[in-house]
Amino acid sequence: MTTESAAAAARATVYGYPRQGQNRELKKAIEGYWKGRVTADALRATAADLRRTHWRQLADAGIGEVPTGDFSYYDHVLDTTVMVGAIPRRHREAVAADRLDGYFAMARGTQDVAPLEMTKWFDTNYHYLVPELGPDTVFAADSGKQVGELTEALALGLTARPVLVGPVTYLLLAKPAPGVASDFDPLTLLDRLLPVYAEVLADLRAAGAGWVQLDEPALVQDRTPAELNAAARAYRELGALTDRPKLLVASYFDRLGDALPVLAKAPVDGLALDFTESAAAHVDALAAVGGLPGKRLVAGVVNGRNIWVNDLTASLTTLGTLLGLADRVDVAASCSLLHVPLDTAAERDIDPQILRWLAFARQKATEIVTLAQGLARGTGAIAAELAANRADLASRANSRLTHDPAVRARAAAVTDADARRSQPYGERTAAQRAHLGLPLLPTTTIGSFPQTTELRTARADLRAGRIDTAGYEERIRSEIREVLAFQEKAGLDVLVHGEPERNDMVQYFAEQLTGYLATQHGWVQSYGTRYVRPPILAGDISRPEPMTVRWTTYAQSCTERPVKGMLTGPVTMLAWSFVRDDQPLGATARQVALALRDEVGDLEAAGTPVIQVDEPALRETLPLRAADHAAYLSWATEAFRLTTGGVRPGTQIHTHMCYAEFGDIVQAIDDLDADVISLEAARSHMQVARELAAHGYPREAGPGVYDIHSPRVPSAEETTALLRTALKAIPAERLWVNPDCGLKTRGWAETRASLENLVAAARTVRGEL
Ligand code: GLN
Ligand code: ZN
Numbered sequence: 001m002t003t004e005s006a007a008a009a010a011r012a013t014v015y016g017y018p019r020q021g022q023n024r025e026l027k028k029a030i031e032g033y034w035k036g037r038v039t040a041d042a043l044r045a046t047a048a049d050l051r052r053t054h055w056r057q058l059a060d061a062g063i064g065e066v067p068t069g070d071f072s073y074y075d076h077v078l079d080t081t082v083m084v085g086a087i088p089r090r091h092r093e094a095v096a097a098d099r100l101d102g103y104f105a106m107a108r109g110t111q112d113v114a115p116l117e118m119t120k121w122f123d124t125n126y127h128y129l130v131p132e133l134g135p136d137t138v139f140a141a142d143s144g145k146q147v148g149e150l151t152e153a154l155a156l157g158l159t160a161r162p163v164l165v166g167p168v169t170y171l172l173l174a175k176p177a178p179g180v181a182s183d184f185d186p187l188t189l190l191d192r193l194l195p196v197y198a199e200v201l202a203d204l205r206a207a208g209a210g211w212v213q214l215d216e217p218a219l220v221q222d223r224t225p226a227e228l229n230a231a232a233r234a235y236r237e238l239g240a241l242t243d244r245p246k247l248l249v250a251s252y253f254d255r256l257g258d259a260l261p262v263l264a265k266a267p268v269d270g271l272a273l274d275f276t277e278s279a280a281a282h283v284d285a286l287a288a289v290g291g292l293p294g295k296r297l298v299a300g301v302v303n304g305r306n307i308w309v310n311d312l313t314a315s316l317t318t319l320g321t322l323l324g325l326a327d328r329v330d331v332a333a334s335c336s337l338l339h340v341p342l343d344t345a346a347e348r349d350i351d352p353q354i355l356r357w358l359a360f361a362r363q364k365a366t367e368i369v370t371l372a373q374g375l376a377r378g379t380g381a382i383a384a385e386l387a388a389n390r391a392d393l394a395s396r397a398n399s400r401l402t403h404d405p406a407v408r409a410r411a412a413a414v415t416d417a418d419a420r421r422s423q424p425y426g427e428r429t430a431a432q433r434a435h436l437g438l439p440l441l442p443t444t445t446i447g448s449f450p451q452t453t454e455l456r457t458a459r460a461d462l463r464a465g466r467i468d469t470a471g472y473e474e475r476i477r478s479e480i481r482e483v484l485a486f487q488e489k490a491g492l493d494v495l496v497h498g499e500p501e502r503n504d505m506v507q508y509f510a511e512q513l514t515g516y517l518a519t520q521h522g523w524v525q526s527y528g529t530r531y532v533r534p535p536i537l538a539g540d541i542s543r544p545e546p547m548t549v550r551w552t553t554y555a556q557s558c559t560e561r562p563v564k565g566m567l568t569g570p571v572t573m574l575a576w577s578f579v580r581d582d583q584p585l586g587a588t589a590r591q592v593a594l595a596l597r598d599e600v601g602d603l604e605a606a607g608t609p610v611i612q613v614d615e616p617a618l619r620e621t622l623p624l625r626a627a628d629h630a631a632y633l634s635w636a637t638e639a640f641r642l643t644t645g646g647v648r649p650g651t652q653i654h655t656h657m658c659y660a661e662f663g664d665i666v667q668a669i670d671d672l673d674a675d676v677i678s679l680e681a682a683r684s685h686m687q688v689a690r691e692l693a694a695h696g697y698p699r700e701a702g703p704g705v706y707d708i709h710s711p712r713v714p715s716a717e718e719t720t721a722l723l724r725t726a727l728k729a730i731p732a733e734r735l736w737v738n739p740d741c742g743l744k745t746r747g748w749a750e751t752r753a754s755l756e757n758l759v760a761a762a763r764t765v766r767g768e769l
Pocket of ligand 1: 446447448499505566614616656657658741742743744
């Protein structure tokens with residue numbers, strides 16, 4: 001390496017890397033360990049091998065400073081819980097008996113103890129384990145994992161930077177432990193936590209860390225003055241330590257806002273900021289606080305959570321404007337590369353020309369290095385890379401896939417009226433009652449029935465060519481007949497076909513829509529050993545032919561009772577896919593909505609009286625900052641109304657959402673203009689029903705009375721009690737009776753019993769009206 005390229009290399013870094021390995025070796029080793037087929041030592045060896053492979057990949061690409069400590073057997077927030085010694089009381093025995101088994105007990109629970117709760121990591125599809133803290137929490141430093149992984153990387157001769165979840169974010173992500181008052185604020189534990197971080201930092205320093213990164217993504221959310229003060233105090237104290245490595249405080253997923261001046265003033269040595277959206281405005285904000293004199297700025301200019309090639313020229317412009325604003329400017333991805341697949345080279349089914357538009361983790365590492373070289377040595381040094389990049393961007397911009405004139409013309413012609421039903425909600429309910437003839441407290445389910453081994457085998461048989469399409473479809477039809485026969489016998493009112501033909505509620509539609517790409521190996525960690533392969537919204541979206549109509553009409557032909565058609569809504573299609581970055585999200589949502597609108601129209605024309613459009617992701621893709629909510633909700637609700645707005649007044653539109661915490665979007669839910677909504681509510685004892693009522697939600701609603709996340713069968717009495725509670729919030733004329741969510745993860749035995757109890761409960765409560 002010349003001195004110049006060595007200098008450039010030192011300027012390229014990342015915060016984290018996919019953990020699983022090219023063939024998901026980590027998943028296999030961990031699940032093998034759980035089943036007793038892989039020893040603890042073998043699991044540790046696989047993990048160490050993967051870490052080494054990944055560091056080498058980064059170093060070979062030219063990344064000058066590799067991250068350590070980002071690796072995890074399950075989740076980096078759980079690793080932080082271990083690092084600060086905040087093991088919940090109920091798990092201490094298991095942890096004391098065996099550290100590895102105790103770790104997995106916290107993650108997954110055992111026969112005797114419940115796991116930690118799991119929730120989404122900011123607005124990504126990664127889930128972390130929620131720390132449980134209380135006034136009695138005693139922290140104790142355990143730097144073993146961090147020191148161990150740093151030592152491994154240093155032994156390879158690499159420059160390495162340990163990455164830790166920062167203390168403020170850790171506390172802000174925590175919740176009160178069971179038995180602790182629900183208004184307990186974990187942030188009050190900051191003074192107790194900082195000495196533990198100080199100890200870990202000293203240990204890392206002693207082990208050879210020059211720099212340590214503290215991740216504080218919670219500071220990109222709206223924060224109260226008290227929370228900002230806590231951040232200021234945390235970094236004043238950690239900065240004042242004498243025996244410490246240099247500190248890099250990292251933020252990502254959005255701009256820092258009010259936290260920027262706080263961190264800019266803090267006595268730390270560097271900040272990492274996200275420049276992927278509205279880069280120019282963020283540069284201005286940084287200039288407005290006087291830049292970062294004397295500090296290192298790590299500029300996240302390569303999007304760490306999307307899969308498109310970077311616009312290298314635009315990134316260099318951003319980097320150029322940053323040069324005067326800090327002591328040293330490094331180039332990075334905007335966040336850990338955990339959120340993207342590993343390597344596009346593994347994809348064999350994507351057109352090679354289109355594959356050049358994509359950058360997964362390995363390709364992003366190369367982009368970062370190229371940018372660092374351009375920054376250090378001028379664009380002349382990367383002329384070939386820039387030319388190739390311009391050609392790839394042009395090929396994408398000019399492609400028929402990304403610019404389908406018919407789709408564009410249709411989207412441009414959308415009017416307000418298209419997104420509006422012909423009659424307001426209050427007027428169309430009568431037509432629907434007449435059309436459907438349902439009893440009070442109608443019973444229904446959310447769509448899927450158990451995905452049995454037979455169904456999965458049928459799909460595998462079809463893929464492997466052991467059965468043909470006709471054979472496969474006969475298996476699906478026979479499953480539909482069984483599901484319907486059960487529902488009739490159980491006495492349900494609005495039936496479903498059970499979704500046996502669907503592998504996944506997004507992938508199933510993505511595979512049938514033009515403009516979507518599927519990957520073969522594009523795995524991304526969702527939680528623990530669960531990986532998903534999000535499809536890619538690559539081009540303009542259209543629906544070449546009906547997607548669900550024949551299954552729904554087949555189901556309807558088997559029964560006299562109304563069958564509900566079942567679609568995934570446009571917002572959820574976006575939320576669980578990689579989205580385009582070359583047009584606003586709202587434009588992509590509109591295209592998907594128009595394709596789904598065609599499906600809704602075909603279902604209605606085929607005689608489907610009730611159509612459900614699932615939007616479980618509506619709440620979870622709410623932007624991190626309140627100032628951005630209105631714009632998001634505006635395009636999101638419009639997309640839903642565009643999907644459903646074309647039906648006759650007598651056709652009943654349902655929607656479904658899971659997860660609690662709806663209070664802040666009740667207005668948006670009303671703006672969907674659906675006739676009926678079903679929601680998860682059983683675990684929270686009908687909390688959402690009360691929230692809907694408190695906001696004067698005027699429509700029909702089915703707060704779930706059967707918790708489908710557990711194999712437990714709720715008794716008829718229990719279900720009756722929940723229904724009576726729901727009735728206190730929602731009047732009988734508007735109350736539906738249904739489970740929390742789809743039944744695909746349940747077994748048939750518990751599904752049968754639980755739904756029989758649900759129908760019995762509805763009958764009991766009807767008798768009391
Ligand atoms: N209709 C889908 C099902 O029943 C809904 C799934 C979901 O809400 N995530 O499985
Ligand atoms: Zn659901």
